[in-house]
Amino acid sequence: MNFTPVIGLEVHVELKTNSKMFCRCTADYFGKEPNSHTCPVCLGLPGALPVPNKLAIEWCIMIGIALDCKIPLFSKFDRKNYFYPDLPKGYQISQYDQPFCVDGSITLSNGKKIGITRVHMEEDTGKLMHSGDDSLIDFNRSGVPLVEIVTEPDFDNAKDVKEYLQKLQQIVRYLDVSNADMEKGNMRLEPNISLKKDGEMGLPNYKVEVKNINSFRFVEKAIDFEITRQKELLEERETPKQETRGWHEAKQKTVSQRSKEEAQDYRYFPEPDIPPLRFEESYISTLRSKMPELPDEKMNRFQKEFNLSLYDSELLIRDKESADYFEKTVEDGKKFDINPKQIANFIINKKPNLSEVLPAELIQQITASRQTSHIDESELDEIIKSVFENNQKAVEDFKNGKESVIMFLVGQVMRTSPVKLDAQMVKEKLKNALL
């Protein structure tokens, strides 16, 4: 039997706003004393009320725009009701049927188009830690703005999933709305995985949600493990149980958590404490105009404008800071007749520390490395002579036809020389000397 994986992704991105989603507590909770950044609202005290963060909403919409989504002009918040100790109000303020962004897509490097079902806004829960028989809860994280990005079940392999995550992380960092650090928990992934028998129509009649994948390193592994696990079951003619499983890093496998069979009834209803949002077209247009150039766009432009290879462009635009640095350096390079290709090569091969070197300084370094000094013919002849004497085997090899040895000899000359020489010139001289 042949099976094809059917994978859909739910990614949560924590926004790096100053304040939380519905209150004015600082959203920067990492590493702080427990329960020291809470207020009646995010602690769920009696009588507290939510007031939404305008910037968070804007950023959510910008993520949607970057993913080519439609932005409906009317939206609202809804209550998602369920009980869990890390959920102070006994409901999460989220979005149900009228989210901020819908129907987008993203294209992978292999040309595959992944559908983005929706991008919506919600609030994070507190952090629950297990300690023996007890659980300890820190509500500092409660109320931090989260953007949830849901894809269509368009993935069929783990590698594509990883690439999608990398692209998403890159986009979100380009927009400067999140640090999207999986290890720090500000980007979280929950794949839904099932397998379809080849030839089978429609979607499989089950799906398994995998939680707790906390680093990029294990994304492919976790998904591949789950695919294998399901394949084995299906080959035994067993349908995998519809459930939530957790990735166990130490054991390097997924383990069963709670059954999704009795699907939770979240009893969604419109959030009465928050009036709905109605946008003007002009507002959405303003947000579109505020969008920075996104990674793919920039990559294409670098290829065309600077005559760079796809490979080089992709490396240079990896993060926005480096890309901006490169362009600044190109500007500076014009005065010194250094072209973008040379700059690209230098940055990619020499890997200078861009945070310590100003673009103008980098140009100086490049110029210096290209400059060669003058040397007296006689001095050069002396050097060549001593190199031949010290490397008789190499000379022999060259004379016997091993052409590549010339570069070794060039290198030796360059090292021995007190000043920088033009490698090409040295090579020519050596060749003539040896013939």
Place this chain on the structure above:
Amino acid sequence: MKINVTHIAKLANLPLSHEEKQKFEKQLEETLSYVENLKEIDTKDVEPTSQVTGLENVTREDAASPSLTQEEALSNTKSIHNGFVKVTAILEQ
């Protein structure tokens, strides 16, 4: 119609005794009978109202303000451990 009181009580996180369940089942059905008359009203094409104020777009600027201190936040918490809120025996995890 029959209300599945056990299911509802579970959804509502309410611990109920068997007697309570029986008692409530009757009372809840009685209450529901009072709301049946809504069926008589034609609501075709009527928009639901969730906000009588007619307000829209109420948001706030992204500025942070001081929070409650840890002491204030936990001042009513019965079970604390090192500044964390402590709960014993969570549901299966």
Place this chain on the structure above:
Amino acid sequence: MNLNQLTITEAKKGLKKKKFSSVDLTNACLEQIKKYDKHINAYISVTEEKSLKQAEKADQKLAQGDNSPLLGIPLSIKDNFSTRGVRTTASSKVLDEYIPPYNATVVSRLLDAGMVMLGKTNMDAWAHGSSTETSDFGTTKNPWNINHLPGGSSGGAAASVASYETIAAIGSETAGSIRQPASWCGVVGLKPTYGRVSRYGVIAMASSLDSPGPITRTVEDSALILEVLAGKDENDATTSEKTTATYSKNLNKDISGITIGISDDYFQGVDEEVKQAIMDTYKPFEKLGAKIKKIKLFDPKYAIAVYTILQRSEVSSNLARYDGIRYGHDRSFFGDEAKRRIMLGTYTLSSGYYDAYYKKAQQVRTLIIKDFEKSFGEVDIIIAPTSPTTALPVGASKDQSMFGELADMLVEPSSIAGLPGINVPAGFSKNRLPIGMQIIGPQFSEELILNIAHKYEQETPWHTTKLDINL
């Protein structure tokens, strides 16, 4: 006249003229509480020490010429308003030890205006009721006859005003919880337009309906308190940006030419005496130059269904936070009424039932709103009995799962539509129990309804009837 029997207006005058001090006023109220509250049980917590300190401070400020609007005036606060450092229970065992670390906006504004807080008043637990009998801290009794109920859920607040245990009180209404106890206790109760006064810090019952408001001896007092409470609050996204008014300024404005609507639908199931008292109001209104006009309103019996569903749905969600983990006791401490409401609300929101119940109710809500809009095109304001009966005997609400909803049929429609309504005393029954009339206006018409209520009040003897408490 004892100091604790004064109105806010009279108390302010006396304080200004230095006839007495805020400490005097406060002591008079505290004395009354000590004397009678063991019978009436209007208060859950009396903050004697704190109140006297506040009164002393007020006296100092008064001496310096500070003219904050409620400086030195003793008030009682319903126990669903968060008061920093002072126990706040919503009359439920779940919160019997809960001390909020913050003040409700209403409380902050009152403190800034100089009030002296006497204590927290009794209510139906979680505001789930119209009798105050469902309180986990015992029933409040009606000061006019302690074998009768004060109404609810702001029963303690209304009783504290009627029994002179305070100068004025703050209550809250979801559907009737200010107007109905005001009616049964013979005092003035104002439910402002939803969104006129901040709900921040008020223990939520039904988020789309809850409205804090004043319970007072006179309409003028009500206006004075509203001036302090009304206005946009950045902590409550459902408060209106609409400018507030100096509500006490135009109370005496001439009301000739005003058209007052009255609907026969609102006399359904109403006691004869109550009906008669309302009809007796036509004469004074006409004397004042107003016109009475018969109108047809959306049958209030449907409002019962709409309210029951909306309120219980929102309650089931609003009470989800009470899990005993961060504060309070666990959910086994909920009383029967709370459990019933949570269950019903969970059901009406649940999968498969949401459309038939919650969504349907919200749609009928739209129809009720539109119906009022239509009526206010024909008339300026609407009057009706506040309650179908006078105060019922103690025990009347026991095991009656729909007691409140049925008793509040006449106030539910205006609550559902978010409209402002005020109860004014309109007479007494044969057995000397108060009868109340409600005046309902369009959204944000507080100035108008206060004006009309004040003119009616001044034209009639009810507000001068002193209650002789003999307990």
